[in-house]
Amino acid sequence: MNIAVIGGGINGLCCAWRMARSGHRVSLYERSGIMRATSSASSKLLHGGLRYLENREFGLVKEALRERSAWLERAPELAHPVSLVIPVYRQGRRRRFTIGIGLFIYDFLAGESALPKSSWLPRQAVLERSPGLDADGLVGGYEFFDGQMDDYQLGLWVAHQAGKSGVSIFENSEIVRVDPQGAITLGSGEIRHFDRVCNVTGPWAVRLLRASGIASPLELDLVRGSHLVLNVPCPQAMLLEVPGERRILFVLPWKGKTLLGTTEVRQLLDDPIECSAEERSYLLAVFRHYWPDAEFDVEQQFSGLRPLIRGHQDPNRTTREYAVTRQGSLISVFGGKWTTAMSLAEKVTDAL
Numbered sequence: 001m002n003i004a005v006i007g008g009g010i011n012g013l014c015c016a017w018r019m020a021r022s023g024h025r026v027s028l029y030e031r032s033g034i035m036r037a038t039s040s041a042s043s044k045l046l047h048g049g050l051r052y053l054e055n056r057e058f059g060l061v062k063e064a065l066r067e068r069s070a071w072l073e074r075a076p077e078l079a080h081p082v083s084l085v086i087p088v089y090r091q092g093r094r095r096r097f098t099i100g101i102g103l104f105i106y107d108f109l110a111g112e113s114a115l116p117k118s119s120w121l122p123r124q125a126v127l128e129r130s131p132g133l134d135a136d137g138l139v140g141g142y143e144f145f146d147g148q149m150d151d152y153q154l155g156l157w158v159a160h161q162a163g164k165s166g167v168s169i170f171e172n173s174e175i176v177r178v179d180p181q182g183a184i185t186l187g188s189g190e191i192r193h194f195d196r197v198c199n200v201t202g203p204w205a206v207r208l209l210r211a212s213g214i215a216s217p218l219e220l221d222l223v224r225g226s227h228l229v230l231n232v233p234c235p236q237a238m239l240l241e242v243p244g245e246r247r248i249l250f251v252l253p254w255k256g257k258t259l260l261g262t263t264e265v266r267q268l269l270d271d272p273i274e275c276s277a278e279e280r281s282y283l284l285a286v287f288r289h290y291w292p293d294a295e296f297d298v299e300q301q302f303s304g305l306r307p308l309i310r311g312h313q314d315p316n317r318t319t320r321e322y323a324v325t326r327q328g329s330l331i332s333v334f335g336g337k338w339t340t341a342m343s344l345a346e347k348v349t350d351a352l
């Protein structure tokens with residue numbers, strides 16, 4: 001079949017690559033440059049999403065854990081295992097027992113993974129791993145493993161593989177209209193015809209349908225997440241409870257520096273996708289809470305827009321699941337995580 005994929009984020013690139021491997025002729029259209037939007041503004045984790053277990057999303061976590069392993073095998077030079085510690089404090093909202101059960105389930109859902117299983121670390125070991133960490137009320141911590149990647153470079157690697165499989169990639173090519181008969185309209189007004197058109201435009205999926213006069217089968221909640229890069233090394237990756245909240249922040253080693261994120265702020269599609277002063281203060285307050293004596297500067301900040309299928313009032317509890325819908329020859333993707341991009345591509349290929 002002759003297929004158009006619209007969107008050059010990780011989901012569009014994986015779809016294009018997967019379809020080309022099945023023998024389809026694929027053209028991918030990206031309105032700016034590939035991997036320039038949400039997919040390069042992630043927390044850079046290939047993970048099952050431990051905290052989604054609290055929302056009982058066992059299916060999603062299991063799928064993501066399988067995909068985590070697949071990425072680590074597929075591109076070992078751009079993705080590697082990372083040790084993460086969850087420090088447990090007496091004053092924390094989650095008890096040691098609850099976290100232990102969660103990690104037991106996480107390990108179980110991971111099945112035969114090459115990554116080590118989680119284990120308990122005594123208080124002193126946690127403090128040795130992260131000098132300067134607030135010791136007040138610290139009981140110890142759990143260590144577990146996930147994958148870490150260079151999201152931008154890994155996406156370019158996928159694009160390279162897609163190209164080798166025959167995908168034609170058109171950058172700076174905005175699609176202004178799609179239709180269920182398989183036609184797409186470029187910004188220049190030129191119309192091209194395909195057997196199938198895949199709308200994989202992430203946060204912009206509903207907008208493209210509306211601009212085309214097509215009712216969207218699903219709605220998206222757009223939730224901005226911001227990160228800061230601090231100019232100090234991060235000796236140990238950690239998952240930290242935001243004091244007084246159930247939210248979790250990541251503190252991760254990133255190219256010799258510290259990556260700190262993330263936030264959850266609902267916004268409209270036309271609002272700027274930028275870290276606000278409030279988000280910056282929020283992130284820094286949490287970091288200073290845990291490392292009160294740390295000296296550092298903020299070197300960089302970046303933000304992305306999560307395309308979440310509309311559901312829960314609280315973005316923290318909204319599902320990270322994705323959905324693939326079909327209207328005639330038009331297939332649309334809603335939601336999804338970086339980690340699950342390849343299994344999403346599998347489902348979109350099935351939907352062809």
Ligand SMILES: Cc1cc2nc3c(=O)[nH]c(=O)nc-3n(C[C@H](O)[C@H](O)[C@H](O)COP(=O)(O)OP(=O)(O)OC[C@H]3O[C@@H](n4cnc5c(N)ncnc54)[C@H](O)[C@@H]3O)c2cc1C
Nearest residue numbers: 007009010011031038039042043045175202225304338339
């Ligand atoms: C703060 C944050 C942290 C995250 N952390 C993680 C994580 O650690 N691990 C994980 O697994 N997931 C994570 N995610 C989720 C993950 O990053 C996203 O789900 C994923 O990147 C979405 O990819 P996408 O290809 O669907 O969208 P995008 O990457 O946004 O790609 C869509 C593309 O479509 C293009 N486009 C839009 N409209 C048009 C048009 N009309 N014509 C042509 N092109 C168009 C856009 O320019 C864009 O390049 C995170 C998300 C956020 C926001």
